[in-house]
Amino acid sequence: MNIPEEGRAVSIRLVxxxxxxxxxPFRNFIRAEGLLIEKAGRTYLSFEENGDxxxxxxxxxxxxxxxxxxxxxxxxxxxxxxxxxxxxxxxGNGGVDLPLTVKTDSVRYEPGSAGRFSAAYxxxxxxxxxxxxxxxxxxxxxxx
Numbered sequence: 001m002n003i004p005e006e007g008r009a010v011s012i013r014l015v016x017x018x019x020x021x022x023x024x025p026f027r028n029f030i031r032a033e034g035l036l037i038e039k040a041g042r043t044y045l046s047f048e049e050n051g052d053x054x055x056x057x058x059x060x061x062x063x064x065x066x067x068x069x070x071x072x073x074x075x076x077x078x079x080x081x082x083x084x085x086x087x088x089x090x091x092g093n094g095g096v097d098l099p100l101t102v103k104t105d106s107v108r109y110e111p112g113s114a115g116r117f118s119a120a121y122x123x124x125x126x127x128x129x130x131x132x133x134x135x136x137x138x139x140x141x142x143x144x
Contacts, residue, residue, distance in 0.1 A: 007037035008113075010139040012047050017134040036115075036139060043111060045137055049073075060137055062117040067107045069119075069135070081107050081119045089123075100125055114140040 014030040034047025045060040054074035061068040067081040076092035081104045089102040101124040110116040118136040122129055 007035035007044075007046070008141055010034055010036045010045070010141055012045060012137060012139045015136045018131055019133075020131040021129065034139075036141070045117070045139060060117060062109050062111070062115075062137075063107070064109050065107070067109070067117060067119055079121070079123075081121060083107055086124075091123075098125065100130070114138075 010033070012030075012032045012034045014028075014032070016028045016030075017025060018028070019025045030049060032047040032049060034045055037044040037046055043062050045058075045062065047058055049056040049058060056071050056073035056075050059070045061070075066083070069077065069079040069081065071077040074093070076097075077090065079089045079100075079102050080087040081102065083104050083106050086101050086103045089100045091098050091100055103122040103124060105120040105122070107119045108117070116136065116138045118134070120132075120134045122132050124130060
């Protein structure tokens, strides 16, 4: 997906809660500067993660009925988020590309100059649950 790099500057906070079988749940926090882009009636968040020698470009399509998380770089990912449905996704790292099934429980979008997009989903490899994830992207216009 090629979305032009024009939009409003935003500060972004991403909180991911991960639950994997046999392990304690953990949370990951990311803060980034990015863009809020409106294109063809859709709204996107675009930002880059830089850390631990990794560069990952993330694009999130946010909607009231569905969403899509795409990452490219050291880690690549495509996660279609449609509540009540299972969709084919993928995860790639270090030259390995794994097909995954994304089973989405919910998405919630609160648009605005200070907005929020969240989703709860399971990732499955074959019939095995790899993990249960809750992601929350919050953003506000301007730089932090």
